[in-house]
Amino acid sequence: MSTLKETKILGFPVWLYAALTIIMFILGVMDWLPGNMIGALAFAMIVGTLLGWIGNRIPIWNAWFGGGMLFTCLVAGAMNTFSLIGPDTKEALSAFNGKTGFLDLYICMLITGSVLSLDRGVLLKSFVGYIPTIIGGVVCALGLAGLIGAVTGIGAIHAITTYAIPIMGGGNGAGIQPMSRMWAAATGGDGDAWYATAFAVISLGNLVAVFMSAVLNRVGELRPSLTGNGQLMKGVENLSAAQQDSKPAFMDYATGMALALVCYCAADLYAGHISLINHHMNLGFTIHKFAFMVILAAILNAADILPGNVKAGARGMQQFFVKYMSFPLMITVGIGTDLSDYARVFTNLANLLVIVATVVGAMLGTYLAGSIFRFYPVEGMLTAGLCMANGGGSGDVQCLGAAHRMELMSYAQISSRIGGAIMLVVASFFFGKFL
Template sequence: MGQAASTLSYKGEKAKENGTFTKEGSLRIFNMPILWFLIFTGITLASLYTGNLPGGMIGSLLVMMVLGELFGWVGDRTPIVKTFLGGGAIIAIFGSAFMVYAGLLPEATVTSMTDFMKTGGFLNFYIAALITGSILGMNSKVLVKVGLRYFLPIFGAVAGAVIVAGIFGSLVGFTLKEAILVITMPIMGGGMGAGAVPMSQIYSEMMGNDPSYYISMLVPALALGNVFAIILASVLDIIGKKVPSLSGNGQLMKGFTYEKTKQKYNIEKMGVGLLAALTFFTVGTLLGSFLPLHPYAIMIILVAVAKISNIIPQNVVEGASQWYQFVASNWTFALLFGIGVAYTDLNTVLEALTLQYILTVFGVVLGAIIGAAILGKLVGFYPIEAAITAGLCMANMGGTGDVAVLSASKRMELMPFAQISSRLGGALILLLAGLIIPLL
């Protein structure tokens, strides 16, 4: 396949393609003319509500893809929602959760999708592709040029978020455990699919209760954190203009320039990438049977070590990256729709949205800014840019949040660093979550 694409701008390009006008002027959803998408939707709904939807993977994935993409398309074009609340991701999750809550989905379909997501392993399948491909696909030039110094402001953001959230939380009545595990960790954890979802699995395994119990508490924090991250990004842009010495105007450090790398998509490489993702996940599960760490955390460590040591052949690295991009491009909204059905309890979500909760979420984002700016300054970064990339891009809602934060701060050229924060920073939070649970 000869389509050239930048790994760093993939999500942005995907967002431009889906549901936008082509050169011929036809509106498209999920990379097809809207008329054809509506035909697929009509067939799906007819099968769903006449009781003729195929069981198992086919019927579940069909409903998840069609309705997930439809809800995602609406969310990405709804004012306020698309700007501050995470766009399509939030609508896909809460739209499907509302359908279950209101009885708009047949019980048999809800059961089938829940089984597909949980015992069927679709969630693990997605996460395996995401962890393997996103870490192996990191741009080596960025990692070499910036080096380990970038991880200091990331550490500062996490430390600042924990400290300020702990203070705010204690003032409004939360325990330290609640402030850190329920609010801080999901906000700093790299988004929905890479953060809150695997985090709920880790919490479930280490503390008991079903993952749905935790994800219903984690999702509100993630959404609110994204809102504050976007708002404060625009505030940082204003501060940078008022105090020029704090800002590099889109440049993280003096003398640094970045050139995007491109690659050609290849079907055979994607197959290799799929195999790599499944193998890394299996090794994580194998080692997790006798190591006191969650398989996700073990997998993250193994993939990171493989990337840093450069022991994986280049075609496997490219294949893993391309397979991850395929999965993220085509199944993210489907996964989020499934999360709403199988893991999200609207009653729990609504009960969590109190003034105390909102203030603590604000404390997390504020602490991330302060910590990243201070430690970023120590390693030679401009404080504003460090706060945006290592701070707000840790506290936002993953890939869509990165775009929103950088757009609000008028610093889209910082996307490579935003992705380091969302990918490796988010992976670090998953690892930390598994390590600190026994300590709290």
């Protein structure tokens, strides 16, 4: 009892936090929540943080199933599936994540902080080997999925085109949506029908990827030699000595946030209006603005033109969002999830085996390829493998959160964005060649 009295959630004593939670639940259930970002953020921060706090304390679940990150997302999905909160509240939370851009803001802060935190030498060395490691994971994922598809009777090509390619494709908006149009053009079939199946597949693939992320974290705890504890390359330190000693002042948080927001706007401008790849080369795919943001932040870091306090501020904002905004984000992500999507795929064992094979294949391929470039197995499989096999941006947050390695967001975004673009090319080839 004394421990409970001393416990604080989000800085509040438990009794006060319980009162705030009751208030927010009443507003959500009765559909009295303000329909703007204030109402959505209030519900997400109070309810989401509580769910994350609970999920991190459930035995076995916290070690093997993603802890509070996945627990928050699934409970939010249950709120949606079983209409436990009002429709206007669900719409406010969904819009806050999507139209208002809460997910984009979160990723924006993590990209800037993680890239600018990297030592310049580490940055250049690791990026050189990262794309080949992704490709190694893709080859192995598609190959193992095809093998399991052939053994189970689904068929190798069907397993690859209906399961493996969507899972490895970078999520919904930049992945299976354009893929569905490619599929319809190649087959003359109903692209919406393919999309509906693919959405269920990537939902379960993301769930498997989050579970495997938690497993990798546990492997790192049991075998410390296999992990850099958030460091991708062996034999080097992510942070220089000067960066390790640099502590952000109060003003530096605003500085870091402003830099991240401007980088996002610049990347959005370039991706939307300037990029040769996106607008002039007609390659059949586009590069997402977050990929350009990673590149822009990497250039700023490599050029060594930013003062130390600016880098420290960006890193401070990254740490703030990781510590206090992760669970609120997960409730806005999960509120768009229908748990019946998982149930549809779970009912067929062969489908489930192909999905698991795809995720495991991505891990195996990135382990083999990453070892060539001296990547730690845990970090290499997590970023180049599982962040290719998850649900895109929100999946990156879930996987890195389950593995407790949010500082790897810049690599995760390369997987989801540049890796996702690579998968559109792969999809175009398979759909045109074999269907």
